[in-house]
Amino acid sequence: MKTIDKxxxxxxxxxxxxxxxxxxxLARMSNYDKAATRRFLVALQNHQFxxxxxxxxxxxxxxxxxxxxxxxxxxxxxxxxxxxSLVRLMEVTNETAHASLMTNQNLSTIxxxxxxxGMQAHLELGxxxxxxxxxxxxxxxxxxxxxxxxxxxxxxxxxxxxxxxxTLEDTRRRCYAVSTGxxxxxxxxxxxxxFDATATPMGAIAxxxxxxxxxxxxxxxxxxxxxxxxxxxxxxxxxxxxQSFILTNPVP
Amino acid sequence: MKTIDKxxxxxxxxxxxxxxxxxxxLARMSNYDKAATRRFLVALQNHQFxxxxxxxxxxxxxxxxxxxxxxxxxxxxxxxxxxxSLVRLMEVTNETAHASLMTNQNLSTIxxxxxxxGMQAHLELGxxxxxxxxxxxxxxxxxxxxxxxxxxxxxxxxxxxxxxxxTLEDTRRRCYAVSTGxxxxxxxxxxxxxFDATATPMGAIAxxxxxxxxxxxxxxxxxxxxxxxxxxxxxxxxxxxxQSFILTNPVP
DNA sequence: TTTATTGGTTCATTATTAACACCAATGGTG
DNA sequence: CACCATTGGTGTTAATAATGAACCAATAAA
Numbered sequence: 001m002k003t004i005d006k007x008x009x010x011x012x013x014x015x016x017x018x019x020x021x022x023x024x025x026l027a028r029m030s031n032y033d034k035a036a037t038r039r040f041l042v043a044l045q046n047h048q049f050x051x052x053x054x055x056x057x058x059x060x061x062x063x064x065x066x067x068x069x070x071x072x073x074x075x076x077x078x079x080x081x082x083x084x085s086l087v088r089l090m091e092v093t094n095e096t097a098h099a100s101l102m103t104n105q106n107l108s109t110i111x112x113x114x115x116x117x118g119m120q121a122h123l124e125l126g127x128x129x130x131x132x133x134x135x136x137x138x139x140x141x142x143x144x145x146x147x148x149x150x151x152x153x154x155x156x157x158x159x160x161x162x163x164x165x166x167t168l169e170d171t172r173r174r175c176y177a178v179s180t181g182x183x184x185x186x187x188x189x190x191x192x193x194x195f196d197a198t199a200t201p202m203g204a205i206a207x208x209x210x211x212x213x214x215x216x217x218x219x220x221x222x223x224x225x226x227x228x229x230x231x232x233x234x235x236x237x238x239x240x241x242x243q244s245f246i247l248t249n250p251v252p
Numbered sequence: 253m254k255t256i257d258k259x260x261x262x263x264x265x266x267x268x269x270x271x272x273x274x275x276x277x278l279a280r281m282s283n284y285d286k287a288a289t290r291r292f293l294v295a296l297q298n299h300q301f302x303x304x305x306x307x308x309x310x311x312x313x314x315x316x317x318x319x320x321x322x323x324x325x326x327x328x329x330x331x332x333x334x335x336x337s338l339v340r341l342m343e344v345t346n347e348t349a350h351a352s353l354m355t356n357q358n359l360s361t362i363x364x365x366x367x368x369x370g371m372q373a374h375l376e377l378g379x380x381x382x383x384x385x386x387x388x389x390x391x392x393x394x395x396x397x398x399x400x401x402x403x404x405x406x407x408x409x410x411x412x413x414x415x416x417x418x419t420l421e422d423t424r425r426r427c428y429a430v431s432t433g434x435x436x437x438x439x440x441x442x443x444x445x446x447f448d449a450t451a452t453p454m455g456a457i458a459x460x461x462x463x464x465x466x467x468x469x470x471x472x473x474x475x476x477x478x479x480x481x482x483x484x485x486x487x488x489x490x491x492x493x494x495q496s497f498i499l500t501n502p503v504p
Numbered sequence: 505t506t507t508a509t510t511g512g513t514t515c516a517t518t519a520t521t522a523a524c525a526c527c528a529a530t531g532g533t534g
Numbered sequence: 535c536a537c538c539a540t541t542g543g544t545g546t547t548a549a550t551a552a553t554g555a556a557c558c559a560a561t562a563a564a
Contacts, residue, residue, distance in 0.1 A: 001295035003255040008299040019327035043253035047260040061324040069321035072313040075271035126319045
């Protein structure tokens with residue numbers, strides 16, 4: 001279904017940074033023919049997934065996403081539960097808190113909460129986190145039993161880069177993952193997964209801190225907060241923490 | 253772009269009432285070939301707009317909608333502003349409050365807040381409100397200068413059914429629209445539009461009440477609350493109330 | 505055991521999309 | 535002002551992609 005694929009791929013060019021894109025520009029970005037780009041946009045517009053700015057004629061994401069997001073959230077809530085955890089994490093840590101979800105072999109960013117300060121770690125909604133090189137990815141791997149995940153042919157790996165087994169063992173022992181300066185050279189991430197009904201990781205929540213203000217003490221306070229929120233999220237969505245997690249982190 | 257059209261049409265079968273649909277069932281509902289239906293679903297799944305229940309193999313809306321809804325809401329907020337108004341309206345009136353938005357010549361329901369009581373007016377997210385036969389549609393028309401809107405060839409009309417001019421004049425004079433037992437024979441809607449920067453209606457907010465408990469007094473309290481919230485929404489999204497509205501409803 | 509479902513796949517036929525070349529309009533620039 | 539570059543948008547035919555009947559395998563009911 002190449003046609004659908006191409007049309008939907010266009011949507012990914014619309015971001016928080018660049019929410020409106022003109023026809024020619026979008027054609028250039030996507031390497032599609034201009035006529036084709038327009039046909040795609042019109043088709044998407046017919047279903048309210050694209051809107052056109054009447055003044056500038058530029059295109060932007062449409063209202064359709066709100067409607068379907070609401071329907072999904074009404075039937076399988078997730079986003080709303082996670083978002084409240086992120087806000088608490090951001091308040092406790094005064095750093096960027098973010099959450100990701102594994103769908104379609106991608107660990108995608110589904111929520112962020114930024115602190116109000118001059119310098120902070122930054123990422124965007126929808127950003128895909130590589131499994132081997134982010135705290136979230138490592139946390140996810142460490143608690144996954146799925147052999148596909150712990151296998152460098154998995155889509156989320158950047159061409160066979162694999163997390164070494166020592167790191168994964170450390171993560172399992174501590175119950176949180178740490179990654180410094182790999183995804184972004186000036187920040188450190190601390191992450192904990194959240195789980196479904198079979199104690200399988202669904203995604204991860206994380207706090208990202210600029211290295212310059214990271215202290216030893218933060219590892220403990222941040223990871224404690226993350227583990228607390230992971231338990232909240234997991235129980236809210238009807239999930240279960242894995243055994244290893246419960247043993248090393250008994251209910252206070 | 254028929255292929256895209258067909259694929260996206262599939263999404264509309266997923267509702268709050270029926271959030272998961274099996275392959276054969278969806279093929280039947282859409283009158284598509286089963287093979288085609290599956291190809292569409294897989295293509296949508298590749299972009300996270302569809303997910304599959306691993307146990308039942310049924311399909312449901314995917315996480316992609318959350319991500320794009322978040323991007324849209326981050327850049328052109330609307331839903332979040334309106335939702336808080338709906339909750340206030342529901343609390344004040346103790347009846348169903350809902351909001352609609354005109355996109356692509358459809359007045360689509362983008363938010364609802366239900367009261368917690370035994371009987372209440374009901375509608376669904378995404379429901380399209382006919383312009384001629386709903387309080388929201390009449391409110392929208394009455395304040396629209398767009399000649400396309402006040403024209404029964406417009407998509408939102410059910411085959412040429414037109415609101416009579418007396419009703420529209422009454423609506424303009426009172427600044428709110430009323431519709432009893434047309435959309436649903438046992439309920440009455442009271443609606444007020446909200447406006448963009450050019451004082452053009454973008455959509456409407458409304459309260460729907462079962463006729464059996466509707467009293468004369470409610471018209472005033474409900475419309476007062478609606479007008480208050482419409483002003484809030486309009487100003488929050490950088491819009492402007494039309495002149496006629498300001499004259500008959502001076503700031504208290 | 506038989507029958508009727510289900511989800512999923514295959515491949516020759518058929519309909520759709522690609523992209524070039526083209527407008528008309530807008531906005532700098534010398 | 536004329537000129538050039540760019541914009542959004544539109545027809546037309548060669549090349550490509552989608553269609554759908556027939557087909558599995560598996561499950562469930564009769």
